[in-house]
Amino acid sequence: MAGRILVVEDTPELRAMICSVLARDGHSVETAADGVTGLARASSREFDALVLDIGLPGIDGLELLEQLRAHGSRVPILLLTSRSAVADRVAGLDAGADDYLAKPFAPQELNARVRALLRRRALERPRAEMICGPLRVEPGTLRVWINDEEKRLTRREYELLLLLMRRAGEVLSRDDLSVGLWGRPHDPSSNTIDVHVRNLRQKLGRGARGSIKTVRGVGYKLAVTTGARG
Numbered sequence: 260m261a262g263r264i265l266v267v268e269d270t271p272e273l274r275a276m277i278c279s280v281l282a283r284d285g286h287s288v289e290t291a292a293d294g295v296t297g298l299a300r301a302s303s304r305e306f307d308a309l310v311l312d313i314g315l316p317g318i319d320g321l322e323l324l325e326q327l328r329a330h331g332s333r334v335p336i337l338l339l340t341s342r343s344a345v346a347d348r349v350a351g352l353d354a355g356a357d358d359y360l361a362k363p364f365a366p367q368e369l370n371a372r373v374r375a376l377l378r379r380r381a382l383e384r385p386r387a388e389m390i391c392g393p394l395r396v397e398p399g400t401l402r403v404w405i406n407d408e409e410k411r412l413t414r415r416e417y418e419l420l421l422l423l424m425r426r427a428g429e430v431l432s433r434d435d436l437s438v439g440l441w442g443r444p445h446d447p448s449s450n451t452i453d454v455h456v457r458n459l460r461q462k463l464g465r466g467a468r469g470s471i472k473t474v475r476g477v478g479y480k481l482a483v484t485t486g487a488r489g
């Protein structure tokens with residue numbers, strides 16, 4: 260599956276390497292060498308995915324990401340981070356990145372991650388709405404309502420909610436959720452899943468946050484009991 264990819268990376272050698280790796284996989288690639296140009300490019304036309312470095316001159320990758328999401332862009336974003344910077348990864352996922360890749364990385368891994376982003380995007384087809392207690396979602400449009408009040412979720416939070424709703428009442432392990440969200444097993448040293456669950460609960464607010472139950476030592480489940488309205 261090939262797509263149109265924007266690469267925002269300031270190091271010329273790395274930028275060239277990423278471009279040639281993606282081009283070899285059949286993608287059409289555009290580039291930006293700093294955050295301001297990257298944001299302008301990403302805002303001015305449709306891309307199927309972004310490969311975004313965090314450390315950039317001008318505005319950094321995290322700020323670029325936040326600004327894009329704040330303007331409603333849901334383009335899938337793969338963040339490039341340094342291997343040691345756990346705080347960067349958590350901040351990136353919190354800000355709405357879809358996945359991250361620590362530098363240095365193997366070319367095949369970059370291609371695999373980008374293909375996974377494109378595949379998930381392609382799988383999102385409009386379907387009938389799903390209802391569970393106070394929660395109502397429209398798959399395909401990324402819209403969510405709690406007791407008829409619309410909530411704004413990041414793409415990740417939305418996918419997490421859909422996973423829980425599709426298997427409401429079942430306990431999903433962190434592995435189940437990680438495979439569903441990123442296509443790979445849970446990394447026990449990472450608290451990414453828990454961060455997303457915490458954020459999702461916060462956004463669901465009083466009306467529905469209690470619907471997502473923590474099952475100690477196992478994972479999470481969405482309660483199937485009908486929530487009180489109001």
Ligand code: CA
Pocket residue numbers: 268269270312313314315
């Ligand atoms: Ca950089």
